[in-house]
Amino acid sequence: MTTTQPLELLAPLSGVLLALDQVPDPVFASRLIGDGLCIDPTSQTLCAPLAGVISNIQDSGHAVSVTDDNGVQVLLHIGLDTVNLAGQGFTRLVQEGQRVLLGQPLIEFDADYLALNARSLLTLMLVVSGEPFTLLANGQVEVGQPLLRVSAFQPADEEVEEEGEALFSKPLTLPNANGLHARPAAVLAQAAKGFKASIYLHKQTQSANAKSLVAIMALQTVQGDTLQVSAAGEDAEAAIKALVTLLNEGCGEAGVATVEVAEPSAPAASSTVLRGVCASPGSAFGQVVQVAEPELTITEAGAGDALERAALDRGLLAATVALQRLQDNATGSAQAEIFRAHQELLEDPSLLEQAHDLLVQGKSAAFAWHSATVTTGKLFQGLGSTLLAERAADLADVGQRVLKLILGIQDRAWDLPERTILIAEQLTPSQTASLDTHKVLGFVTVGGGATSHVAILARALGLPAICGVPVQVLALANGKQVLLDADQGELHLEPNLAEIEQLEAARQQQVLRRQRDVAQAALPATTRDGHHVEVTANVASLQEVEQSLALGGEGVGLLRSEFLYLDRNRAPSPHEQAGTYAAIACALGTERNLVVRTLDVGGDKPLAYVPMDSEANPFLGLRGIRLCLERPQLLREQLRAILASAGFARLHIMLPMVSLLSELHLARTMLQEEALALGLTELPKLGIMIEVPSAALMADVFAPHVDFFSIGTNDLTQYTLAMDRDHPRLASQADSFHPAVLRLIATTVKAAHAHGKWVGVCGALASEALAVPVLIGLGVDELSVSVPLIPTIKATVRDLDLADCQLIARQVLGLEEAAQVREALRLYHAATVETSPVVEH
């Protein structure tokens, strides 16, 4: 039965009305939470726009929901980002569950305080139960004035409550793991609306109109609750039968139930959260868009060698041009580098030879190119190296690009809706680089790793992303609202308002903090009690050195020299090498450190022009200094090239993967001989990386023979915990915050300082703001960090006190596992660094 008496909602405040589209907050403006309107308030007491029950009032007092007896629910939300104020400026006048009268005061707020401390005072009134409404006012309104007419609402059906008229089902047990939360409740309400009968759902003494999503949710059911369905009306019997079946089947949550099953070795996943690994930090709330690539049809037989060869050449040329355009438009060096590497693949002699052989055999250009790239990709994947497997993804990407060009298939730009969260089996680097960041807020992939090029690009684009997510993610419906919390590696499938608000507010705080940190990047990294920490950069090119200086970098703590030539098929000439080092040294000048690490190849970093035997365990094989000592000419040539820069910067040479003292002695002898041959009277500083447990444990033995140590926490973690650093399944456990790793850092620093030597950390741990207090507390002298993070790490140091850091460092060394360390540091961080929200000026 539908009433003819529509419900009128009164203005909860005096002020000026605005349409939701004008609200500068995408979550509200896009009506994701509900439709309604906005008031720019001139009064300071929020009053009930309808009579009903307080179905929710946030602890922070900034939002309240009122639900009337017919299930119409209205959310009132005072200001934007006011959740951050943690209750300051608000006085709650009512409690959850309390019945309120029309116009009753609900919350008082201090408009002056909010104006100073929150983003905006704009207040939202949203009909979250979804009934349509018409607007009764515009412009200036007074509190209590009629604002909206809610046109179709269903009142409680008195007849149902009349004894004897309603039919009741047998009691049933609710199977849903999280009770009837929003989605199953919506499914149930939708099904109930298909019947004319009035239908109620009963839990003990409570009843809810089964056609109202909000009423069902308000029952607050949990798994195992005993429920009954009642119905009154002509189709009551059919309604009960259908709804009981639906309830027993989980109200459409069967798919989610499979999602719930955590992969055996994956961290536990709840029904509403899918977990992966953070590929690029940040968070976003948006809608699912599944990416499906069309299948391409390839004809095997060609139309003649000459014709097909011309078609292949045309495809290759067009791809080269397209990749050049992508490089020219790249927003950062990482992006440009990746497409340059793709261009190199187009010229790869072995690939072209395979393709040409097939053309000679009468195959088509498309078939020949496709076979060559697929065969080589499989070869890469079969070599057991994660890095090469990721390069296989690059090859597949280039392969598709050329193939489409040969087949004349236009790469249609994806027509994406606003606030897209892309979901894909795997994205290619090209797809990632060409994402429209106005529409795409983040992405989630089943494949990929944190070190893949796609992850590097996502970080360069500032797009939150997670990878290694269970395949069930591919079954999510397009348009579903989800919350991506990449920092935690989580995709929330049923986010609630509080979660969304918190993450949105946190994201905005991050943006503001970033702006502030960049503006102050030139300030030194000195703790509040006057202890200076050197913050330098990890670089792989001259361009990155220049960027680091602009962002306040105080030198180069790690030049990964192998990256200068990683994508080359031929060894760089000694002259070219010397030129590269000299350019970097000159950019830094004589006042800054330049730490050049000698070639660190092998393991996950094969170098095309240094042929290596395949090894069963490349990470435990001939890598780093071991490989160089096996091929002394390679190391001597590099040392000569580095020495040519002596005098241009404060030159330091660093040896990677040292595990034995003899390796250091051999390398030092070579360095002395090469320096002597060049007529140098003074040797550059010589140090070693501490990335093997033996070196950390024997740091007191190494210390007298070095000028400095730099701790490579990436490798130190994998060797200490015996977990492959690129293993997607171990990513969450191979954590550098593990107390075992921290204890090795402590041992190293103690030994170095006892011999008057300095210690840096150049592994990724140094780039984590959370780790800064513990590293400083342990006595680390230098943090060498990824270029974009220099301002953040410097600002973090400036927020700390050395004395506190020493206390927290001592405390975490005694903890049992990485998660406990992270939690302790998070609490410490929240109490120090994040005490005051950054306010926009």
Ligand code: PEP
């Ligand atoms: C490390 O292992 O922490 C390190 C800095 O070296 P790379 O990551 O280049 O192996």
Ligand code: MG
């Ligand atoms: Mg290393």
